[in-house]
Amino acid sequence: MPQFDTTFFSSQIFWTIISFVVLYVVLGKWILPRIANTLNQRTQLIKDEIDAARHQREEVEEIKLDYAEKLAHIDDEAKKLFEESERRIIERRGKLMDEWKVEMERKTRDFHEEAEAARLKAISDIRAQSADLIVDAAEKVIHQRIDKREAQIALEEAIEALEKKPEKRG
């Protein structure tokens, strides 16, 4: 067989070593780092995405647990909310009642003050009219001599006039 002919062994060995070393250097320097880098990047990307998915899943699980827990305590929660609302309504009602009472007290006080003022004014008016009456009566007594019967008639007229006067004013 020609392969056992040792004549060409030295050149074949030499060029095998050279070719192999050249290939090793070229692949190791330019090709393999590129392939390894791409594979690593992809692996890292996949790892990151798996981590993110796991994280999201954990979050969902957490929310689910939280929801289940809330669902389990929803009666307590509702009762608590109802009591809270009731308390707020009572508070509000009390506050409104207090405000109303204060308002009513103020109005009552105003009314009393106004009534007192009217009463005082009425007294003052009566006094003024009584004075007029006395003056009129005195004039009549001074300028003419009247008997008892005439005086009675004059008084009645004066009282009548007095009764008519407020009507005219009013």
Added chain:
Amino acid sequence: MDMSGPLQHFRVIIYHDLHLGPVDLSISNTAVYMWVAVIVIVLGLHLMMRRPQLVPGMGQLIAELLYDFVARQTRLNIHGEGERYIPLMFTLFTFILGCNLVGLIPGAFTPTSQLAVTGTLAIGIFLYAAGLRFYRHGWGFFHAFAPQGVPKIMLPLMVPIELLSFFARPVTLALRLFANMTAGHMALGVLAVLGLAAPWFLQWLPLGFTVIQIGLEVIIAFIQAYIFVVLSCVYIDDALAEH
């Protein structure tokens, strides 16, 4: 082509005489087709990985699959330290595969059908593994030839067997690849000669087999490169391991 054709295929042809003193460094068909293989590997991988992307195209996918395959075998067979030897194993795999496949081009030459080529690779790996073992274990290198737990009376038998199996490694490694490539190409040659020599109505039979045989040769080219790399990994792992 006559019936001696199949062996003619393995004949070394000198293209350019080159001598360095007494040493013959002539450029033969072996060297030229090795260069062809190297150029095809480098150019092919360069083109496949020209614009690497996270979502790979067909070329990039093939390059990555090839790398991943070799890297996985290396990590699997060199325990704990496989990562460091991936470039060496990838080079070995692609070099042998390239040399195996280049011979399937009609009229081309198969460098791995030459004992000198497979022997160089095998002895290179053997010496590298032996040097690594000596570097790691010093004189403990020789402990591997006398396995622990073996009764002393058995040592005169065990040590020669271990030595024989140790030195047989490069021989088997070289012969396996050389024999497979030679046999495959010889079978192809014989079938082709039979096809040409047969009467016209029977020619389809050997020529049809040639097509099947070429498909088989492609598979064998991959398998032989794989076996060579896996065994190289095993030898390096053996050199690194404590005995």
